[in-house]
Amino acid sequence: MAEVNEIVPLPHVPVGDAVEVAVDWVGDVADPVFDAFSTGVSAFIDAFVTLLLLPPPLVLVALLALLGGLIRSARFGAGSLVALVLVVSMELWVEFVETLAFIIGATLVAAVIAVPLGILAARSARASALFKPVLDLMQTMPPFVYLIPAVAFFSIGTVPGFVTTVVFALPPGVRLTELGIRQVDAEVVEAGTAFGGTPRQILRGIQLPLALPTIMAGINQVIMLALSMAVIAGLIGGGGLGSVVVRAISSLDLALGFEAGLSVVVLAIYLDRLTAALGSGTPRLRLERARSLLNRGSTSTEGGDTGSETASEEQRGSEQRNSRRPALR
Amino acid sequence: MAAVSARGLYKVFGPRPEEAVRRLQQGEPVADVRADGATPAVVDVDLEVQPGEISVVMGLSGSGKSTLIRMLNGLLEPTAGTVHVGDVELTGLDEDGLRRLRQERLSMVFQHFALLPHRTVLDNAAYALEIRGVERAERRRRGAEALEMVGLGDRAGNRPSELSGGMQQRVGLARALASGTDVMLMDEAFSALDPLIRREMQDQLVELQRSLGRTVVFITHDLNEAMRIGDRVAVMREGRVVQSGTPTEILRAPADDYIASFLADVDRSRVFTAEDVMAPPRPVDGELHRMPRAGLRTPLADLLQPAATGGGSVAVTDDAGEVVGVVTAASMLSALGGLPGSVEGTSADISKEAVRG
Ligand SMILES: Nc1ncnc2c1ncn2[C@@H]1O[C@H](COP(=O)(O)OP(=O)(O)O)[C@@H](O)[C@H]1O
Ligand SMILES: [Mg+2]
Numbered sequence: 001m002a003e004v005n006e007i008v009p010l011p012h013v014p015v016g017d018a019v020e021v022a023v024d025w026v027g028d029v030a031d032p033v034f035d036a037f038s039t040g041v042s043a044f045i046d047a048f049v050t051l052l053l054l055p056p057p058l059v060l061v062a063l064l065a066l067l068g069g070l071i072r073s074a075r076f077g078a079g080s081l082v083a084l085v086l087v088v089s090m091e092l093w094v095e096f097v098e099t100l101a102f103i104i105g106a107t108l109v110a111a112v113i114a115v116p117l118g119i120l121a122a123r124s125a126r127a128s129a130l131f132k133p134v135l136d137l138m139q140t141m142p143p144f145v146y147l148i149p150a151v152a153f154f155s156i157g158t159v160p161g162f163v164t165t166v167v168f169a170l171p172p173g174v175r176l177t178e179l180g181i182r183q184v185d186a187e188v189v190e191a192g193t194a195f196g197g198t199p200r201q202i203l204r205g206i207q208l209p210l211a212l213p214t215i216m217a218g219i220n221q222v223i224m225l226a227l228s229m230a231v232i233a234g235l236i237g238g239g240g241l242g243s244v245v246v247r248a249i250s251s252l253d254l255a256l257g258f259e260a261g262l263s264v265v266v267l268a269i270y271l272d273r274l275t276a277a278l279g280s281g282t283p284r285l286r287l288e289r290a291r292s293l294l295n296r297g298s299t300s301t302e303g304g305d306t307g308s309e310t311a312s313e314e315q316r317g318s319e320q321r322n323s324r325r326p327a328l329r
Numbered sequence: 330m331a332a333v334s335a336r337g338l339y340k341v342f343g344p345r346p347e348e349a350v351r352r353l354q355q356g357e358p359v360a361d362v363r364a365d366g367a368t369p370a371v372v373d374v375d376l377e378v379q380p381g382e383i384s385v386v387m388g389l390s391g392s393g394k395s396t397l398i399r400m401l402n403g404l405l406e407p408t409a410g411t412v413h414v415g416d417v418e419l420t421g422l423d424e425d426g427l428r429r430l431r432q433e434r435l436s437m438v439f440q441h442f443a444l445l446p447h448r449t450v451l452d453n454a455a456y457a458l459e460i461r462g463v464e465r466a467e468r469r470r471r472g473a474e475a476l477e478m479v480g481l482g483d484r485a486g487n488r489p490s491e492l493s494g495g496m497q498q499r500v501g502l503a504r505a506l507a508s509g510t511d512v513m514l515m516d517e518a519f520s521a522l523d524p525l526i527r528r529e530m531q532d533q534l535v536e537l538q539r540s541l542g543r544t545v546v547f548i549t550h551d552l553n554e555a556m557r558i559g560d561r562v563a564v565m566r567e568g569r570v571v572q573s574g575t576p577t578e579i580l581r582a583p584a585d586d587y588i589a590s591f592l593a594d595v596d597r598s599r600v601f602t603a604e605d606v607m608a609p610p611r612p613v614d615g616e617l618h619r620m621p622r623a624g625l626r627t628p629l630a631d632l633l634q635p636a637a638t639g640g641g642s643v644a645v646t647d648d649a650g651e652v653v654g655v656v657t658a659a660s661m662l663s664a665l666g667g668l669p670g671s672v673e674g675t676s677a678d679i680s681k682e683a684v685r686g
Contacts, residue, residue, distance in 0.1 A: 193404060193431075194402055195432065195436065195456060195460050196428045196430075196460055198428065206445060209445075210445075
């Protein structure tokens with residue numbers, strides 16, 4: 001920098017200094033608030049981790065695999081089972097669960113902030129124009145830079161990593177919520193208005209449900225970003241797999257580094273596929289699909305009963321319709 | 330009182346719309362205003378829709394039909410002019426009043442159906458009632474009733490995407506019917522359908538309207554459709570209404586060459602009815618009792634065969650079964666050929682008034 005300024009005589013504009021002063025000031029003024037927030041966040045994450053570690057590891061593994069099987073596919077469930085058992089056998093289960101709880105928490109907070117902002121941006125061109133540069137900045141700023149003010153506010157530990165992660169992972173949530181709502185067929189929204197719906201009724205009954213797949217794609221990206229940041233947060237004592245990675249780097253332990261990295265990959269793929277499946281259909285459709293699977297089971301056991309022929313006939317018809325749906329997707 | 334009426338209605342898109350309206354009101358041509366960057370979509374339209382009639386607005390694409398119909402329920406705010414629904418001035422209402430008016434008096438059917446894909450057919454049909462806060466059992470009952478009316482009673486549990494286009498639009502129609510509003514606005518409601526389905530839907534709409542007495546404002550770019558279903562037709566061109574009247578009036582006396590050029594494609598045999606082409610029965614017509622019979626509103630197309638097999642003429646009876654006129658082969662041919670004055674002007678008009686009254 002200095003060299004450039006010697007060739008082209010420009011004064012050094014102290015952007016960085018200004019930001020530092022501002023951050024210091026916020027840190028001083030809002031210290032009690034940050035402390036309270038800090039306590040709340042660590043208590044929440046600790047409680048969540050404790051809860052997840054309550055059952056024996058293999059029981060939780062089975063539950064997670066079952067969840068994957070129900071929401072996505074039996075194959076995915078089986079794959080998850082194998083991968084998660086591998087994590088347990090690498091003795092990284094506690095760290096894995098810590099990171100999982102951390103990401104779920106950060107994603108929840110990010111979603112709670114991002115979705116309303118996205119709705120606001122979809123409704124107001126001005127809000128959208130205002131958010132755009134801010135989101136660009138948030139998303140392109142190298143993630144390590146966030147760690148500095150976060151540490152200044154919250155010192156070392158889980159909380160600064162958490163806050164950094166929320167900030168870093170937020171943008172796609174806002175963007176895709178806005179996009180999803182703007183993409184909803186204008187004629188359908190018009191129908192809501194034409195029948196006398198209030199903006200709120202139209203938002204809840206039409207825009208949000210129809211934007212849900214896109215919003216879920218946004219949440220999916222939020223999770224992925226949160227995961228990458230969670231690892232970086234290991235640098236400032238964020239705990240979980242990130243800390244293992246940092247430990248491996250500082251001791252140049254390739255074996256440990258690879259195992260931790262592999263666990264991160266397992267977590268990433270599990271969360272990605274799971275949320276992608278959630279986004280590809282409304283929860284109601286999924287519920288129906290699950291119900292039709294159950295129905296199929298019950299009709300086959302009642303196969304011998306001739307008395308309810310018309311009923312089972314009808315049921316079969318509705319099953320055919322239901323079973324066509326997944327094939328379409 | 331008119332069910333819906335518009336007076337001096339203007340809608341101009343683009344910069345400085347009020348100024349554009351002022352210039353148009355002073356008689357400047359639309360083309361000049363357009364050249365300066367504004368888009369006059371609707372220009373000085375007066376419209377009166379009587380209760381219980383199907384009023385059709387016909388015009389080519391871009392002539393301002395959709396803009397017009399969207400001002401009738403306040404989806405678009407007029408740049409100038411007023412809209413009344415019954416005795417309520419829609420253009421003077423605030424957001425809340427407008428919403429209430431839409432809930433209680435106006436419903437709409439859309440070109441691409443605009444159904445909610447994530448809901449069942451029944452929930453779609455009951456949507457307007459849900460908006461209004463009607464409780465669940467009641468709105469499902471009324472939704473199911475409306476589905477029955479359009480012949481979809483057995484599809485209540487399906488998703489819209491599982492239905493054909495024609496069926497989807499029936500759901501759109503059921504949604505409007507279930508809302509119970511007396512005015513239904515339909516913007517190119519059948520334009521996205523295959524010709525055969527479209528014909529069916531037209532007949533169904535006319536039938537439903539006759540039995541339920543709803544007031545319908547129907548937009549179309551298809552003059553044949555306009556003539557088939559409209560009690561009255563207004564023809565729009567570049568934002569203005571260039572002619573309005575009954576289908577027969579327009580067929581008989583197109584206001585200008587532009588409209589006349591459309592009429593070339595119209596199936597006259599489906600527009601003219603027995604009533605339009607009959608002559609009063611002469612007392613000396615001893616043959617009357619041997620002639621085939623037809624009702625006043627029978628389209629000409631359906632008179633051809635009886636006339637051909639029954640000696641050339643058809644006796645026309647009113648609703649009470651009395652013979653009120655005779656249609657001859659010559660009168661039918663001249664009506665179909667579009668000869669000026671070929672249709673028995675005065676007598677047909679008088680009897681028509683009597684029937685309509
Ligand atoms: N929101 C809008 N902004 C600008 N111009 C519009 C808008 N809506 C319609 N127009 C213009 O107004 C004219 C009439 O459009 P429209 O009412 O949709 O016609 P139609 O329904 O008869 O095809 C067209 O020239 C169209 O481009
Ligand atoms: Mg249109």
